[in-house]
Amino acid sequence: MQQSLLAKIATISLFSVGSVSVVASSFLLTKATSNSETAQIVTDTSRYQEIRNHKWSDIELIKHFPTEIPTDSKTVRMAYSPGSFQGSSFLQVRLKKPSEKIQKLLSQYSKSAVREYRGGDTNEHSNKPNGLPTTFFYTSDSATEAFPQTYEIFVLKAQDQGKPGFKWNHGNSYGVAIDSSTSEIVYWVEKW
Secondary structure (H helix, E strand, O other), X not given: OHHHHHHHHHHHHHHHXXXXXXXXXXHHHHHHHHHHHOOOOEXXXXXXXXXXXXXXXXXXXXXXXXXXXXXXXXXXXXXXXXXXXXXXXXXXXXXXXXXXXXXXXXXXXXXXXXXXXXXXXXXXXXXXXXXXXOOOOOOXXXXXXXXXXXXXXXXXXXXXXXXXXXXXXXXXXXXXXXXXXXXXXXXXXEEX
């Protein structure tokens, strides 16, 4: 009789320890998964060169970006997301430059663009006839994700890497957005 009581106590103890272990493991696994899926957006411009030269994996997509933040840039904003397992990654740098430099850049990029849009965002652009995906206005001073109509968005290249029937499911695009009225240029790249 004493053996059966001991067996019951041992069984209850093992089940209790096992239950606590399962709950703790589930909590830790959920916490680890949710942290890795949360895309953190880097806005610290002092990290620009590190991100451009070491963090961004495909240098071909960002060759149009300046190698460093130009000294003549007055306002500088940056947004970088390395993406998560299935999420997209992006890099965007917004600079205010002297008006004459903006005009030169406008001339340069208008000649090399494969597509041009006025204001808006990637959803609007990609849903136009023969539209291409672009970007959202991650470096905006407000909560809006669309570029104001004062911006000319130039797509320098866009590559569809989706499968038949899933156009643009995977791919990349890059370019610049220029606002001549505020003398600003936004360098952007998206990869999904």
